[in-house]
Amino acid sequence: MGISASEATLSPADLDWRIRDLENQLRLLRTGSICALNQMLDLKDLKTGLHSTRLAEWAVRLGEDLGMSEAALRDLEIGAMLHDIGKVGVPDAILNKPTALEPEERKQIEKHAEYGWAILRVIPGFKPASLLVLHHHERMDGKGYPAGLNHAEIPLGSRIISVIDAFDAMVSDRSYRKGVNAEEAVRRLLADSGTQFDSEVLSLFVDITLTDLVDFTESV
DSSP: OOOOTTGGGSOHHHHHHHHHHHHHHHHHHHHHHHHHHHHHHHHHOHHHHHHHHHHHHHHHHHHHHTTOOHHHHHHHHHHHHTTTGGGGGSOHHHHTOSSOOOHHHHHHHHTHHHHHHHHHTTSTTOHHHHHHHHTTTOOTTSOOSSSOOOGGGSOHHHHHHHHHHHHHHHHSOBTTBOOOOHHHHHHHHHHTBTTTBOHHHHHHHHHHHTTTHHHHHHTO
16 A cells, blocks of 8 residues: 555645554454454364463553553564464364373474464564564573573563463463463462573563452463
């Protein structure tokens, strides 16, 4: 989409209207793309789709409190909503396995971060969000995947997604285990502060959600 030669001769008021109309179309395209991909996740695994919606709400709240720019918050929302989109490339037998994964199966499921990056990076405007998806399983100590990044090398958005993703995964029921309560999930997160998780992000997450954790887990 763009402004044609004939549109360039429009009056300033008409040109402004046309620009705003194009911007609105781009917003609708962006929203439609997010909804379509999230629907794809629902078709693959309903719990994964619901998990992603919850994650986006909490991620944006954290990003706002950390002073992220409006553009960065948009990328964070996309990245959080679609951080698991790469799971469409993981066999159902592995995603839904009722017992613990074997090492080779774990390697396959870890590929979902790269698959998600490959999907999102080709959508116009989604490249920054694709990098958040690629790195949302990195660790502060450099022992994460896929690139083994550490500390500030990890995008802030990825560090935010990492904390909330881990919390939501722990409180949610899985095919092979029942979720823990919110207090236990927080205890486990704090035990890995500074090693797996960004200490500042984690501390803020705990502080701003302390009074909301019960309501949050009741929605799981």
